[in-house]
Amino acid sequence: MDRRHPSVAAALALAVSFSAVAQEPLKIGFSMSLTGPLGGNGRAALLAMQMWAEDVNTKGGLLGRPIRLVYYDDQTNPANVPGLYTKLLDIDKVDLIVSSYGTNVIAPAIPIAMQRKMAFMTLFGTNPNAKFKYDRYFQIMPNGPDPAVGLTKGFFEVAMTMDPKPKTVALVGADAEYPHAALEGARTNVKAAGLQVLYDKTYPMSTTDFTPIVRAIQATNPDLVFVASYPPDSAGIVRAANEVALKTRQFGGAMIGVQYATLKTQLGPLLNGVVAWEVYAPEPTIKFPGVEEFLARYQPLAAAQQLDPLGFFLPPYAYAMMQIVGEAVQRVGKIDQAKIAEDIHSHEFTTVVGNVRFAKNGEWAEGRPLYVQYRGIRGNGLEEWKKPGHEVVLWPARWKSGDLLHPYDQHRK
Amino acid sequence: MSGPLFANALVSGLLLAGFYAAVSVGISIAFGMLDVVNIAHPAFIILGSYAASIANASMGADPIVTAVALSPAFFALGLLLYRFYHATFERRGREPLRGLAFFFGILFVTEVALILAFGVDYRSVTARYIGTTWRLGTVDLPLRLFVPFVVSVAMTLSLQVFLSRTFFGRAVLAVGQDQLALQLMGVDPVRIKQIAFGISIATAGVAGALLVIIQPVQPSLGREYIGLVFAIPVLGGMGSIAGTLAGAAILGVATSFTATFFGPSWAPAVSFGLLLFALAFRPSGLFGR
Numbered sequence: 001m002d003r004r005h006p007s008v009a010a011a012l013a014l015a016v017s018f019s020a021v022a023q024e025p026l027k028i029g030f031s032m033s034l035t036g037p038l039g040g041n042g043r044a045a046l047l048a049m050q051m052w053a054e055d056v057n058t059k060g061g062l063l064g065r066p067i068r069l070v071y072y073d074d075q076t077n078p079a080n081v082p083g084l085y086t087k088l089l090d091i092d093k094v095d096l097i098v099s100s101y102g103t104n105v106i107a108p109a110i111p112i113a114m115q116r117k118m119a120f121m122t123l124f125g126t127n128p129n130a131k132f133k134y135d136r137y138f139q140i141m142p143n144g145p146d147p148a149v150g151l152t153k154g155f156f157e158v159a160m161t162m163d164p165k166p167k168t169v170a171l172v173g174a175d176a177e178y179p180h181a182a183l184e185g186a187r188t189n190v191k192a193a194g195l196q197v198l199y200d201k202t203y204p205m206s207t208t209d210f211t212p213i214v215r216a217i218q219a220t221n222p223d224l225v226f227v228a229s230y231p232p233d234s235a236g237i238v239r240a241a242n243e244v245a246l247k248t249r250q251f252g253g254a255m256i257g258v259q260y261a262t263l264k265t266q267l268g269p270l271l272n273g274v275v276a277w278e279v280y281a282p283e284p285t286i287k288f289p290g291v292e293e294f295l296a297r298y299q300p301l302a303a304a305q306q307l308d309p310l311g312f313f314l315p316p317y318a319y320a321m322m323q324i325v326g327e328a329v330q331r332v333g334k335i336d337q338a339k340i341a342e343d344i345h346s347h348e349f350t351t352v353v354g355n356v357r358f359a360k361n362g363e364w365a366e367g368r369p370l371y372v373q374y375r376g377i378r379g380n381g382l383e384e385w386k387k388p389g390h391e392v393v394l395w396p397a398r399w400k401s402g403d404l405l406h407p408y409d410q411h412r413k
Numbered sequence: 414m415s416g417p418l419f420a421n422a423l424v425s426g427l428l429l430a431g432f433y434a435a436v437s438v439g440i441s442i443a444f445g446m447l448d449v450v451n452i453a454h455p456a457f458i459i460l461g462s463y464a465a466s467i468a469n470a471s472m473g474a475d476p477i478v479t480a481v482a483l484s485p486a487f488f489a490l491g492l493l494l495y496r497f498y499h500a501t502f503e504r505r506g507r508e509p510l511r512g513l514a515f516f517f518g519i520l521f522v523t524e525v526a527l528i529l530a531f532g533v534d535y536r537s538v539t540a541r542y543i544g545t546t547w548r549l550g551t552v553d554l555p556l557r558l559f560v561p562f563v564v565s566v567a568m569t570l571s572l573q574v575f576l577s578r579t580f581f582g583r584a585v586l587a588v589g590q591d592q593l594a595l596q597l598m599g600v601d602p603v604r605i606k607q608i609a610f611g612i613s614i615a616t617a618g619v620a621g622a623l624l625v626i627i628q629p630v631q632p633s634l635g636r637e638y639i640g641l642v643f644a645i646p647v648l649g650g651m652g653s654i655a656g657t658l659a660g661a662a663i664l665g666v667a668t669s670f671t672a673t674f675f676g677p678s679w680a681p682a683v684s685f686g687l688l689l690f691a692l693a694f695r696p697s698g699l700f701g702r
Contacts, residue, residue: 035524036633039533075633175678203677206637208627209429211555212422212672219418231535235629243546243555257535266537266629270544306532380539 025068026061026335028053028325029094031084031109033101036076037205037230040262042101044308045123045318046071047301048294049098052322062326063333074100078177081108089116095335096325101314103128103178110134119341121325123318126151126181129362136341137362140321142279144367145359148185151254151277152226154371154395156189158275158404159224159250166223166249170199172213172237173228182228182254198222207233210240223249225408231257235267242270242412249407252276258374259313261382268380273411275404278370280312281391283401286370290352291316310385320351371395373404375411417551422673423666424552430665431562432627434569434658435620436638437645439613442572444643445652446589447606447613449498453516454642455635456523457614461487461621462536462630463527469538476538477564480622484615491614494519495607520635527632535629543626561623566658568619572612573654585609589652640685648688649698656700663687663699 033042053067061067070092074080081100088094089112097113099106099122106125110132113120120134124141127148144150159166169190173179179202190197198220203213214237217225225248227237234257241251252275257263259278264271280291298311308315328343329335348357359365372391377384384390392402405411436458443451464483465476474482502512542556576582584605587595592602624630645664649656664684671680691699 035528035533037631039528039631039633040535043533201676201678203672204681206641206681207672207677208432209425209558209669211553211558212425212669213677215418215421215425215553216673219415232628232631232634235535235537239544239555239557242544243557244553245546260534262534263629266535306534308534 024065026063026065026096026329027068027070027092027094028096028098028322029070029085029088029092030098031074031081031088031100031105032071033076033105034073036074037232038076038102038105040231040308041260041314042076043305044302044311045101045314047305047307048298048311048315048318049322051297051301052319052326056326062329063335070094074105076102076105078104078108081105082112085109085112089118096329096340098321098325099123099125101318103181104176107177110137113137117337119325119328119337119344121321121344123321124314126178126185128177128181130181133361135362136337138324138341138344138358139363140317140324140353140356142317142353142356142364142368144369145361145363145365146185147363147367148181149188150185150367151182151369152186152228153189154277154369155186155226155250155253155275156193156195156224158371158394160193161404162249162406167196168198168220168222169195169224169226170217170220170222170248171197171201171226171228172199172217173202174230174233175202175204176230178256179228179230186226186228186253195224203233205230205233207236210236211244213237214240214244214246218244218246218248221247225251225253227251227253227255229253229255229257231260231263234258235263238267238270238274245409245412247407247409250275250404251408252371252373260308261310261385262308264310264385265380265382269377271374272377273373273375273405273408275371275373275394278312278372278391279317281370281372281393281401282312282386283372283388283391283393283399285393285399285401288316288354290354294319294352309382316353320349320353320356323351324349324356368396368399370399373402375405418673420552422669424554425558425673426666426669427662428555428558428562428665429669430658430662431565432558432620432623433641433645433661433665435561435565435616435623437642437661438569438572438654438657439616439620440642441646441649441652441654441657442585442609442613442616445646445650446585447609448589449495449503449606449610450513451516451610451613452513452639453519453523454613454617455638456520457487457490457617458621458624458638459527459630459632459635460523461618462625462634463531463621464618465622465625466536466538466630467531469540470536475540476622476626477560480564480619483618487618488611488615491611492607494614495610499603499607524632524635531632533631535631536625537629538625540626557627561626564619564623568616569654569658572616573658576654581605581608586652644685644688647698648691650695650701651698653698653700656698659699663691 103125107128129137234255254277357365468474468479547554645660649660671683
């Protein structure tokens, strides 16, 4: 016979029960590009997300529950994404979902999130929600409320500072979701600037040699050449521009890949003169609170795992994305997708990439994409890229650290 | 259409064709002559790229030198792979579909092994000639493409001479036509096929070194080349090395001209349209028998 007082026994049973509940992990599910063309960056993002989960768990978890990240490799293949998110929600029973990296793999996940009415924080998609208009969609890339236009605006605003002003432009990009969105935004900016389009074409992702494309562009003799590309093509186009000795006044654009240490070091001096989109640059004018502290923690871990050793591009934003989700869940106090989405819409968040407030469409209410000009790179080492003066911020004016050097062909090397 | 633009498009197409020939000549041997559907060939090309990149990063070795030095290793890998394929599939008469699944498996295993060993970041090489362009009048000759072209043409022509002028080469050509006749002449067809498959994989290693000179690579990049490596031997004529060279030249020049004058997004459609057109009139390919 149990001699203990019934209320004590009940309290003990309740405590055991609460303890079990408290130990139930809070599962955050996502697919991530761990292999395939964007695998390098996907793995760097995953590391940042794991750093966040570890930080939260060290402080006792979220809602008293330890964080568990449940993720699968989508191989940078959009076709894999719907199946993976269905598995995460139906089999793994995750509490929250966030996205993989990049427009191409975010877009196919949005219908699943909509169907299940999940709050959906996404990582660097260029306007994939434009057609869905999902009200629980959020995006951490800092391009502003009109992301495709915001992404490319700086390139053309910088160009229009030249004297005499440019009159013509060539637009080129890969046949894929992100470059299409970037080119669409570029066309809007081109129209606003009153530029004449001399070349506007896309190329297949399997393109090996870019010299015929660059020569075809050169034949039209444009003042500006805007490129929207993925890592291997960014490298190919920059090499081709140097080999063909492209003569234009400004060359660059929203080229994915040149933000990573791998391509920066591979291309080295070939990048000199290029005007490119970045989200961080080690310039004295760039002081986003928290970024440098984050990078100091990230860089040794990344080096050990053979990941992007600089981490300027995606990792701080991947960490910030998770901070926002965590803060919203903490404030709501339970897993309620509608309330979490409402909370993200209605609050400003302090993150490692600075303060973030979201617009009605889930994009940053106030964008801050950067356009930088690479210059003075002499070798293929990493150290030069860590020092100021090699990624001079041209736009926006608030973070500007230098003026555009033009024409491109005279500042190529 | 300006003269210099036309001349540059032609030269670019021929340079690209050189690279195309290197990546597809191994398939011409394996698929065209030996009837082995080695769909993992692009994975061995990427393996060659990684070998060249690692030797380049650690010892500063030139990718071409690495490719030549490692050819025996790739050849040996081909010998082992064929021996396993023969014992488990070919000898049991299960080669057509299961063999294809086997090589698919090899493709994925190679990719995953590269990811586990070296990560997923892009890898490249540095060499003095990369970044240098010779200008011959109005024609540009980027050495990043010209060096692979020279190596590829030399390799392909050497193979053509070897296969057409030597006893072993003729035996390889014969094994694809009538194995029984070969056996009656006292030649072991399995041994011939094994060595020929080794040569096929050795060419993949060299093609990999050429690829990493042209562009950065990552483990799954090989998949982009699956269509191309099979299309070129089919266009040229299965089992014909000269046909492979001609097929590569046609697709390379077509790709370059389309990209220059009509828009690069049309290049695959034009290339594969040419393939269908050619096969409609010559089902056995341009140089097929």
